Amino acid sequence: METFFLSHGSPRLLIKEMQVRRFLESWKSKVFPEAPKAILLISAHWETDEPVVNYIDGPNDTIHDFTGFPKHLYELQYPAPGAPELAKRVKELLRNGGFDSAEEDRTRGLDHGAWVPLMLMYPEANIPVCQLSVQTNKDGTHHYNMGKALAPLKEEGVLIIGSGSATHNLMKQGPDDAPAPSWAVEFDNWLTESLLNGRHEDVNHYDEKGPSAKIAHPEPEHFYPLHVALGAAGENAKAELIHHSWGSSSISYSSYKFKAA
Structure with a gap:
């Protein structure tokens, strides 16, 4: 089974006409x-x-x-079933893969990085979902190796999705109809070229290899989900750009499919 990285955007995806919204709504029919x-x-x-x-x-x-969104967005619910057996399996695989401190949380639900895209992709909310955290005190290689440890899930019927953003600097946002700034275009193009040409190590060290990486990602949390999805696909995985659009001028919604060679 393929793995995916999706640039999820903000909750406004649910109320605003955007290219990325149409992409997510077409998930089951086209992707x-x-x-x-x-x-x-x-x-x-x-x-x-x-x-x-x-x-x-x-x-x-x-x-x-x-915060700061229309009231009705706070009333939306996405009561997808939990996946306790999958959660146990994730913990087991991570610990077997050298992540000895992997733990479980029995109270936390789904944040908007999960339920906003899933509400468009699987509106019936009938597929069990469990969520895995990222570690901003670690690096890209750490998350890539997490993905490698989780690779067996692909053969067990589990869809692995990393949900983040190809570029994510909220201080550099602008109007939706404004052209993307050069730093965002440069990083976005570099990311796509690196993935399509199998340069996984460059992507793992994006903060050193990627142009304008510190502007594109002042903090790493929106990029690390990509590393997990990429690692889970395998060392020789082939990448495909499955969506590309811009929002708020500088936010890239580039999304990728990773398939084992």
Whole structure:
């Protein structure tokens, strides 16, 4: 099974006409028509010191972890079933892969990095979902290796999705109709070229190799989900750009599919 990295955007995806919204709405018809047994989603919006997976027996709570949006967005619910067996398996695989501190959280639901795109992709909310955290105190290689440890899940019917953003500097946002700034275009192009040409090590060391990397990602949390999805696909995985558009001038919604060679 392929793995994916999706640039998820803000909750306004649910109320605004955007190219990336149409892409996510077409997920089942055009991108991934299979019905996964469960979804493991690595979200930029759950940061922990060590890997943690949410273990929920019952429906997931919907976390409204954003401010300044219309009131009705805070009333939306995405009660996808939890995936306790998958959570146990994730913890087991991570520990077997050398991540001895991997733990589980039995209270945390789905943050907007998970439920906003999933609401457009799987509006029925009937596929079990569990979420895995990122570690901003670690590097890209750490997250790539997490993905490698989780690779067996692909053969067990689990859809692995990293949810973040190809570029993410909220201080550099502008109007949707403004052209993307050169630093964002340069980094976005470098990322696509690196992935399509199999330069995984360059992507793992994006902060050294990528042009304008510190502007594109002042903090790493929105980029690390890509490393997990890439690592889970395998060392010789082939990448495909499955969506590209811009929002707020500088936010790239580049999204990728990774398939084992």
